[in-house]
Amino acid sequence: MADDPLRWETLDTDIDYTCPGFDVRRDDVRLPDGTETDYHYVDESPAVVILPLTADGDVVVIEEWRQAVSRVNRGLPAGSMEGEEEPSDAAHRELREETGYEADRIEHLLTAEPSNGIANSVHHHFVAYDCEPTADQQLDDNESIRVDTVGYDDYLDSVVNDDLNDGRSALTLLQYELTQRD
Structure with a gap:
């Protein structure tokens, strides 16, 4: 190099x-x-993005106000890693904090640099399996988030129909679809 x-x-x-x-x-x-x-x-700090799947195969999604684009964005839970936190630990924490759900297991899907022309961001993408609601959300002071579940195929269709604007979420879902889905 x-x-x-x-x-x-x-x-x-x-x-x-x-x-x-x-x-x-x-x-x-x-x-x-x-x-x-x-x-x-x-x-910015490295971040995690989580594709949370329930036992019946639904996707746990969040709707969050995004000031930069002046609208509510529907996507997947995501957030910055803290200190020396391992990516998988951050994925468990962000899933719990943003949604109140916990996963039976979390597996790494991919690591990407989503905008390396303007940022040094590194995003670690995970799939969380058998997610269940276990607690209340623990949102940061600057977060406004609603939690919902949606059928996997409906969520995948939202990428094809240009209804999913969040690039991190689309990348995670498409990578899962192409490499992991049975």
Whole structure:
């Protein structure tokens, strides 16, 4: 990688802006042709995305207000990892906090960089099996979430019918459909 002719050299890095959930980082870089410039991107913690399946095969979904697009978004539970937390532990925690459901078992599905042109985000996607409601939600101060269940095929149809706008959720569902579903 160090010898790749496309590689940019990072000369300096600094945080330009900090807010809850992410920072905006500025890197001073030298491009392959020798040009020096700066590059800004979102710097955020790794996250998890969970496809929660009930024992009868329904999907536990959330409806959450998303300020950036000014609407309620229907998707899968997801959230940032905390400290040195393992991805699977974060998946169990986020599922419980956002939905009040717990899974009998959780399995890793894929890891992806969802927007590596503008962010250093890494998302670990999981499938949670035999999910059951066990407790009340434990939402963060800035979360407004409703929980629902939907039939798996109906949820899959929402991708095809352009009704599922959340890219993380669509990726998780399609990866599961292509690689895991019996």
